[in-house]
Amino acid sequence: MRAKPNHVFYVLLIFLCYSHRSEAQLPSTQGYTCTANQTTTPQPCQTYVFYRAMAPDFLDLASIADLFSVSRLMISKPSNISSPSAPLVPNQPLFVPITCSCNSVNSSMSISYANLSYTIKPADTFYEVSTTHFQNLTTYQSVGVVNPTLVATNLTIGVNVVFPIFCKCPNSTQLQNGVNHLVSYVVQPSDNLSTVASRFGIQTQSIIDVNGNNTRTWDTIFVPVTQLPELTQPTVVPSSSTPEDDDRKGVVTGLAIGLGITGFLLILVFGFWVYREGSLKKRIIMAGDEEKQRSKMNKEVKGNKGLMGMEVSLMADVSDCLDKYRVFGIDELQEATDGFSDSCLIQGSVYKGRIDKEVYAIKKMNWNACEELKILQKVNHGNLVKLEGFCIDSLQANCYLVYEYVDNGSLYSWLHENENEKLSWKTRLRIAIDVANGLQYIHEHTRPRVVHKDIKSSNILLDTNMRARIANFGLAKSGCNAITMHIVGTQGYIAPEYLADGVVSTKMDVFSFGVVLLELISGELAIDEDGNALWASAGKVLEGNDEDKARKLKNWVDKAFFGESCSMETLMNVMTVAVSCVHRDPSKRPNMVDIVYALCKSEDLFHDISDDALSDPAVMGR
Template sequence: MNPLLSVCVLLCSSCLLFSDSVLARYAPLYSPAAGPALAPLMWPVPRPSSGTVAPSSSGVAVTTEKHGRHLDTELILAIILASVALVAIILGLFGIWFYRRNNHLRPDSNGAQNSDGAKVSTFGPILGKFNSMKTVKKGSVCAIDHALLEAATNNFSESNVLGEGGFGRVYKACMDDGVLVAVKKMENGGEDFEREFENEMDLLCRIRHPNIVSLLGYSNDGQTRFLVYELMQNGSLESQLHGPSNGSALTWHIRMKIALDAARGLEYLHEHCNPPVIHRDLKSSNILLDSEFNAKISDFGLAVTGQSKGSVKLSGTLGYVAPEYLLDGKLTEKSDVYAFGVVLLELLMGRKPVEKITPSQCQSIVTWAMPQLTDRSKLPNIVDPVIRNTMDLKHLYQVAAVAVLCIQPEPSYRPLITDVLHSLIPLVPIELGGALRILDTSPSSKNKLSSH
């Protein structure tokens, strides 16, 4: 029990005992059951005409009126004191309740759930379906039996591979009750491998946001580690843009929605987590898409916290790494903004961040696109043919302007991700999570792009 609450209960008990003792003291004088022996005290005694005090049958003077008034005064005073004490105790208890309620509702300083139990409960309805599985709660995540993952992935069959990263593959898994999840198998070993595993598990246990992928659990099997995520049915943005479909499923508005979702996820990391989280490896392959093309940021193995300034070990993916981080090792939130700008160029042009122009020479999308992004006569020609002539020119110009600002070589010239977010909201239809109202969808009512 809370110490303050114990003190208040003790005071309340003492007050009640005091009240009981006072009432017990005076009960014989006022109780109707006192009997005939006390009847003279219940009735006024007539004053003798001579002013003398009438003697009692035993020869003792009884000043009943004066003594009764004295007892009345003591009783009233006792009742008042007891009432005041009781009110004070009630107010004290209410104050303690209000204080504890405020403390319970106050968000944790790192922008995440504080207790292990709270962290586990935020895994959402998917974890609720794991009841039939061999799982145990260990710390802040759900530890899943390795044999269960083997069975769910058909012994990690090649046919279940969803993608591949630096430390292993990601597999599609079907659990006992039909729940579909994604399982990342990490088996390269080494110090970096272990650090990234712990880093991602720690961050994703505490970070919960609609545009950040949800971690459902983990498993250990010797030197192999497994992370279990919610399944994103449409894979990564990279596979959609640069895979067999070449972005054919991504309309202009869906691409803007993906950019908006990614910006919302980054804004949460930069502005709402305390300390701020820098992803450090934002790229199209780490932006995952669900069945309705809602985008979520994934892969937090390289993420760092509280790194507003400073030098860290160079990590990342060629083509997305900001110049100041690549050359000087200086990492800030603006480094993520640069990577976001590269992703925005991919959405606009359908090109990879780095492409080979000769067997021995590569070209960056930033270097290639920058001169054309600021030229309105050339800009329509570099737009992905899949979406060319499908958007308003003014919207294209605005997105290109945002991308140009994000990929500025000087970090101080880049906008905050919050500013980027506010610039994209008016370009996304309301039904897709933005603020754009489409009043007339007929081709004649739109200012379409024309071929040049």
């Protein structure tokens, strides 16, 4: 299906824009250009947009939070709303948090905006969503620039579109002057700069200094504030009747009804007393038997209807996958796994099964596979485990995901359970690069970005050539920079900001990858028997002068390297990458692009073994 285009409307709109609004008077409708210079303007930054609740779709915090990919609590607190579940009234003012950064849209242009993903619905257009849903916080021209592969007049329903919400980060001078936020505010027909300044409790000149003195209605301006003003929220008007009046009326009415019912019951009981005594026991027994049968039948019918409804619902949710993946029958999976016997169990709820001479890994799940399916259908990379198909079992209320079978098991088993054969350093570094490439793909080449949320050595599988593939997208989230109250993950790999505040971002995957790197270097578990996290002490290895670092690194690395010729320079470089990945401050962690570059650079050093080679066990002694 395609969203309905309106060509006449677009022609008229463009004519009006160019007839009545000159380029010299207004900022570019494509957005606010910027230069990604961390010295003059620190990037990214958290700021806010001024948003107004509106009927019919955005009169509750849940719908607005979904639109901006944040939690309700993140809106209610700065907006002075007592409860995240409180209803809203039309035009109620809100502060909605966004993450602003300078984004390159082509080789010659960068725009400052918050990256928000929106799924196109019937009758949606770039203009409609920009002006109504996002209330002119962006423009349809800017949406077109940021999504160059999409045709504005021929949008596919269900496609994800990036809507660039205009914003700016305070520069270093503004920060020194106490400006902590530049709030994005859309000028209304009844506004002037004086009224806007009064609303935010600042001087009019402050707004002019940032935006100039030539703003027009529907322009996005940036209001400099040290802290957000306290918004005055509407109150509910109480009923005009008093509690005493209500109580008095209730008593009178209750007495009248009660007396009438009592009299009727007395007559009824007396009239049927003899009849009741003679046949009551027999009727109770018969009615009881009938009721049991009826209840059983109702439960079966309702259960079947419920399961059928669940199946229909799930099939509707994954309808886009039907032509991409094979839909297996439950009988096929039962036969392939010998009835899901323990002898076919690989790990957790994943079974090994052979269907049509092909071996698969079959993951048994409840009815929560929809999100994982939606994410997996968007990704296709050699370092991600490939989904081959799925199966829906409505009778048992189960869903099965069928993956390719990866022969050599998990990295965890090779590092911590295989005592007979240890991975070489070169193999470990190759594995690290494979995992980094897989994460770079889901972080940088999916829209919206995918956060895996459960990177760990047991979720990294090795094929026959010992090349790594990332598995288990059961906790993955499409979209980032959000807050969740439901913390999930594996102890020892969880990023501090996610554990403390529920912050979901690609940097939490970077942290977990850093822990995996530390496992590869040291051969140690991510968390020991005493509950000590491996990453917590890793930074100490890089403290001191070069000689101290080399000595501590030799005590850190896996003893399996003692007989190898691997350069100290390579080990030190990878250790530096790992420590930077597990930095407590997510903004100071590298992104996966930089990590892949640094690790590939290390791999080249195998051709240039230095004199510090760790090939002598005496040198490597602890």
